Amino acid sequence: xxxxxxxxxxxxxxxxxxxxxxxxxxxxxxxxxxxxxxxxxxxxxxxxxxxxxxxxxxxxxxxxxxxxxxxxxxxxxxxxxxxxxxxxxxxxxxxxxxxxxxxxxxxxxxxxxxxxxxxxxxxxxxxxxxxxxxxxxxxxxxxxxxxxxxxxxxxxxxxxxxxxxxxxxxxxxxxxxxxxxxxxxxxxxxxxxxxxxxxxxxxxxxxxxxxxxxxxxxxxxxxxxxxxxxxxxxxxxxxxxxxxxxxxxxxxxxxxxxxxxxxxxxxxxxxxxxxxxxxxxxxxxxxxxxxxxxxxxxxxxxxxxxxxxxxxxxxxxxxxxxxxxxxxxxxxxxxxxxxxxxxxxxxxxxxxxxxxxxxxxxxxxxxxxxxxxxxxxxxxxxxxxxxxxxxxxxxxxxxxxxxxxxxxxxxxxxxxxxxxxxxxxxxxxxxxxxxxxxxxxxxxxxxxxxxxxxxxxxxxxxxxxxxxxxxxxxxxxxxxxxxxxxxxxxxxxxxxxxxxxxxxxxxxxxxxxxxxxxxxxxxxxxxxxxxxxxxxxxxxxxxxxxxxxxxxxxx
Amino acid sequence: xxxxxxxxxxxxxxxxxxxxxxxxxxxxxxxxxxxxxxxxxxxxxxxxxxxxxxxxxxxxxxxxxxxxxxxxxxxxxxxxxxxxxxxxxxxxxxxxxxxxxxxxxxxxxxxxxxx
Numbered sequence: 001x002x003x004x005x006x007x008x009x010x011x012x013x014x015x016x017x018x019x020x021x022x023x024x025x026x027x028x029x030x031x032x033x034x035x036x037x038x039x040x041x042x043x044x045x046x047x048x049x050x051x052x053x054x055x056x057x058x059x060x061x062x063x064x065x066x067x068x069x070x071x072x073x074x075x076x077x078x079x080x081x082x083x084x085x086x087x088x089x090x091x092x093x094x095x096x097x098x099x100x101x102x103x104x105x106x107x108x109x110x111x112x113x114x115x116x117x118x119x120x121x122x123x124x125x126x127x128x129x130x131x132x133x134x135x136x137x138x139x140x141x142x143x144x145x146x147x148x149x150x151x152x153x154x155x156x157x158x159x160x161x162x163x164x165x166x167x168x169x170x171x172x173x174x175x176x177x178x179x180x181x182x183x184x185x186x187x188x189x190x191x192x193x194x195x196x197x198x199x200x201x202x203x204x205x206x207x208x209x210x211x212x213x214x215x216x217x218x219x220x221x222x223x224x225x226x227x228x229x230x231x232x233x234x235x236x237x238x239x240x241x242x243x244x245x246x247x248x249x250x251x252x253x254x255x256x257x258x259x260x261x262x263x264x265x266x267x268x269x270x271x272x273x274x275x276x277x278x279x280x281x282x283x284x285x286x287x288x289x290x291x292x293x294x295x296x297x298x299x300x301x302x303x304x305x306x307x308x309x310x311x312x313x314x315x316x317x318x319x320x321x322x323x324x325x326x327x328x329x330x331x332x333x334x335x336x337x338x339x340x341x342x343x344x345x346x347x348x349x350x351x352x353x354x355x356x357x358x359x360x361x362x363x364x365x366x367x368x369x370x371x372x373x374x375x376x377x378x379x380x381x382x383x384x385x386x387x388x389x390x391x392x393x394x395x396x397x398x399x400x401x402x403x404x405x406x407x408x409x410x411x412x413x414x415x416x417x418x419x420x421x422x423x424x425x426x427x428x429x430x431x432x433x434x435x436x437x438x439x440x441x442x443x444x445x446x447x448x449x450x451x452x453x454x455x456x457x458x459x460x461x462x463x464x465x466x467x468x469x470x471x472x473x474x475x476x477x478x479x480x481x482x483x484x485x486x487x488x489x490x491x492x493x494x495x496x497x498x499x500x501x502x503x504x505x506x507x508x509x510x511x512x513x514x515x516x517x518x519x520x521x522x523x524x525x526x527x528x529x530x531x532x533x534x535x536x537x538x539x540x541x542x543x544x545x546x547x548x549x550x551x552x553x554x555x
Numbered sequence: 556x557x558x559x560x561x562x563x564x565x566x567x568x569x570x571x572x573x574x575x576x577x578x579x580x581x582x583x584x585x586x587x588x589x590x591x592x593x594x595x596x597x598x599x600x601x602x603x604x605x606x607x608x609x610x611x612x613x614x615x616x617x618x619x620x621x622x623x624x625x626x627x628x629x630x631x632x633x634x635x636x637x638x639x640x641x642x643x644x645x646x647x648x649x650x651x652x653x654x655x656x657x658x659x660x661x662x663x664x665x666x667x668x669x670x
Contacts, residue, residue: 132626132629136629136633139633143636143637143640146640146644150644153647153651154651154665155651155652155665156652156659156662156663156664157665158644158647158651158652159651159652159654159657159659160659160662161644161648162580162641162644162645162648162657163657163659165637165640165641165644166575166583166587166641166657169587169637169641170575170587170590172633172634172637173587173590173591173594173634176591176594176597176598176630177594177597179598179626180594180597180598180600180601180623181601183598183601183602183623183626184601184602184603189622234662235659235662238662238664239662239664239665302663302664304664305662360664361664362664
């Protein structure tokens with residue numbers, strides 16, 4: 001079966017289910033829940049099928065409305081986008097199940113519809129082959145995330161929501177400035193077309209190319225929470241509803257995805273204008289991000305903030321591997337992406353369980369919470385994964401990253417930071433765990449004002465879903481072989497960008513055939529229409545038409 | 556004309572950045588609006604400035620690039636929606652928290668109330 005039309009399904013399905021929920025299921029909470037979960041299950045099925053289809057190495061380009069590239073918008077399925085959408089769909093399903101099991105989805109309105117729009121934006125951003133369309137999907141996923149972030153309301157949550165929205169609106173404006181510059185310099189917005197044009201730009205445009213690349217990098221690393229653009233993250237993640245924060249674990253990875261995509265395809269290091277610009281900036285920033293993140297793990301006063309800083313630290317490790325811009329580095333970065341998404345999301349779900357049982361996640365003496373033993377075991381496993389200790393996938397991920405940066409001349413710095421920050425993270429997580437679960441509890445301390453365990457928020461279903469999440473980390477560890485083989489071939493495909501370009505723009509033979517067919521169609525059109533309105537004016541018009549077509553083909 | 560457009564984009568951007576740095580919701584929303592005006596004109600100019608030319612092939616001797624106009628429309632719609640959203644969110648935050656300061660001095664924790 002041809003997968004052709006299925007490429008657009010991950011965007012269409014949530015785009016239809018979301019409005020349907022708002023319009024027809026407003027008053028029926030359980031119907032919303034069923035529709036949301038059914039959509040999430042279908043999306044997992046479709047994305048896995050797309051992953052299987054992409055794993056044979058073909059790049060599939062889907063022209064929306066059959067407008068040929070570069071004039072229309074294309075969706076592109078290659079190994080990288082297939083991996084990212086599968087990760088998103090699996091994470092989305094698990095988190096939606098968790099939110100339904102704990103009743104989080106009923107603590108405010110329109111949770112399920114916003115969740116569908118969030119998934120739609122994420123899938124769109126990962127699949128699109130048009131950089132302005134990437135902006136549009138960024139906005140979709142952001143608008144949905146604003147709603148999810150302030151879900152269930154509350155004083156602190158609304159305040160941090162304002163921060164988050166304003167920060168991202170400033171980022172969106174910057175993105176538009178970057179796109180304006182890009183279009184002014186390149187005259188195209190299709191990523192494959194841009195990649196072809198970048199090589200052909202005259203030497204005088206080098207400075208403009210560098211400005212564009214730097215502006216885009218700022219926008220992407222803002223999403224990816226790289227230092228010094230990380231400071232929106234701790235408040236947002238710590239104050240958002242914890243299941244939403246768990247879903248946001250994949251949002252920072254969108255930043256990493258776009259960096260990998262754009263700086264291997266459009267602005268690769270081989271481009272003379274780039275001259276190592278991106279790698280030179282990314283590497284030190286990644287080292288500092290790693291340090292700040294893990295020191296934050298050590299210094300945080302609530303488990304929620306500790307986990308948020310762990311998310312920043314993991315982005316540091318990820319960008320460090322990316323900054324090599326070599327096959328081994330990108331491959332390690334992709335494995336680490338999957339791992340850190342799952343580990344970060346698990347930790348946020350554990351934060352939710354801690355809060356549901358004791359009213360907050362502050363590392364302070366408080367009466368013992370019910371079910372301490374079980375939660376502490378789950379926390380122990382997730383913390384081991386997040387800190388990069390054996391035997392879980394974090395260890396394999398860090399090992400791959402260390403191995404990948406060995407060939408760089410700055411490897412000593414990389415190894416030093418990764419190993420030292422791992423130790424700091426271990427100490428930080430141990431401190432948090434012992435303060436929350438182990439330290440003799442202050443039985444006399446009163447529970448926080450008016451706190452009562454909400455029925456259902458600590459249900460067995462919720463713990464079951466949490467178990468599934470940790471099971472995914474175990475699976476990633478056990479199947480590290482097949483996964484790394486896939487990420488290696490993904491990295492190889494990324495550095496052979498001619499495959500991507502040919503899939504979108506056509507191979508040279510296809511282009512010649514298309515140009516010939518267009519010329520023939522134009523001649524037929526002229527023949528058919530010239531006698532009907534055979535005035536001198538029309539002749540001038542068709543001449544002008546012909547001239548433009550010729551210039552477009554000439555690019 | 557290029558100089559005039561460049562100066563106005565620069566002035567609006569400067570005003571927008573200044574207002575954003577005031578760190579209270581009302582000036583920041585105004586600043587964001589200024590920035591989005593600036594970027595809209597900027598995108599418009601990215602197709603090169605041409606006077607008296609329609610964005611239609613063959614309708615006149617010269618034509619202007621129609622794509623930036625389509626991009627600007629998209630950008631205007633999005634920034635319009637975003638401004639509406641940030642205004643509503645700022646209002647509800649102000650009414651809930653009793654302050655319009657954007658900085659959170661002591662980020663504690665959202666207390667778990669169960670609703």
